[in-house]
Amino acid sequence: MLAPRHWVTTAEGSGIGDALVHHLFLTAVSVLITVVIAGPLGLYIGHTGRFRRVAIGASNAARALPTLGLLSALILLLGIGDVPPVVVLVVLGIPPLLAGAYAGLESLDRQTIDAARAVGMTEFQILRKVEIPLAAPLLLGGLRAAALQIVATVALASVFGLQSLGTFIIDGLAQADYVKMTAGAILVAALALLLDGVLAVVQRLVGPRGVSRGTDRHRTTARDGKKPVALTQDAH
Template structure:
């Protein structure tokens, strides 16, 4: 049996879809870890990016710290946190948040800072205050870059959340880790296919979100953003 047929046969077996160790349960766990990590990252990075981008203060420090965090190896961060806190969900979330914050922060900052100053001056001339300029002018114009940062972070988190399996947590990574231990190549490839499919679904979701929240005239390929 060739490898493609073996992977197809693995997916075709009903027992692989059922129970707490089945595909649906592992997918739900993976989405939960990924979604929680992305939400925490957005809560940290988006307000900081908006603040530094709008005021122009602290931007260099924030971006420098984000770039430093981007250079950290995720598995290394996970190992250090596990050594400090032990096994569990927290070490995984810390590692994933450290991975997701930089693209969100950089893109949010660059998006707000890149708004044409003449538009902000015009808004101020119409009587808008600082907060109104931010939310009614800067954020809508920066939204393409903000969404790009969120999409980049989401895809990276989905792909990297497989590390949860290495510290005894569930998710789609269990198929890969358990398949390696049992030398089941069809299970390893099946788990990898599921992770890729989930990443593609996330990409499609953000494409739809972009069409819904970004003005048509702003739907152009962004430049100078963190990808």
């Protein structure tokens, strides 16, 4: 598996480094465009509650689209290049990110939002200073799901000759080189697991400390032996 011939693609003799760079490039561009489109839209839906049914229907429809068929149609229309796979990857990435955005805001306690309005905060201030920080773990969860969907699907672009880590799988299949196919599959899986691990760490770090750790802290036994008092919104 470590022999040099397994790590050279048929496209211009390029190797694993070039394939990895282009795979990451397509992933990064697609994730960035997905965030720009689905992020604000999901926050608007979650904050206002408007167009929720439309968003759910559109997301379900996007999930049902055949990825390879859509990519084939776009390549026939636009030609071979980076644009068709990026469009397909964005379409695949929008549903999980959109769902994470509006579900994260909808999960917040309405009393907290009403309290922010009562002290005179504007809607934008509520969104920026209250809702987004409190819903950050779920927002990152949606981004994590979208990124994993994208990084794994980039490999399909190699079916049409575009370079990615999937090139080793496609070339290995064409050459009946199953070692190369296995190596390519391992590379794609390893990259997805690495990305998932990084985003999982970020997801754990973005939550406000008082929200993510407060419950466990107040359940511990007090040093003076007295039963700790649970802090809730109604305990005044």
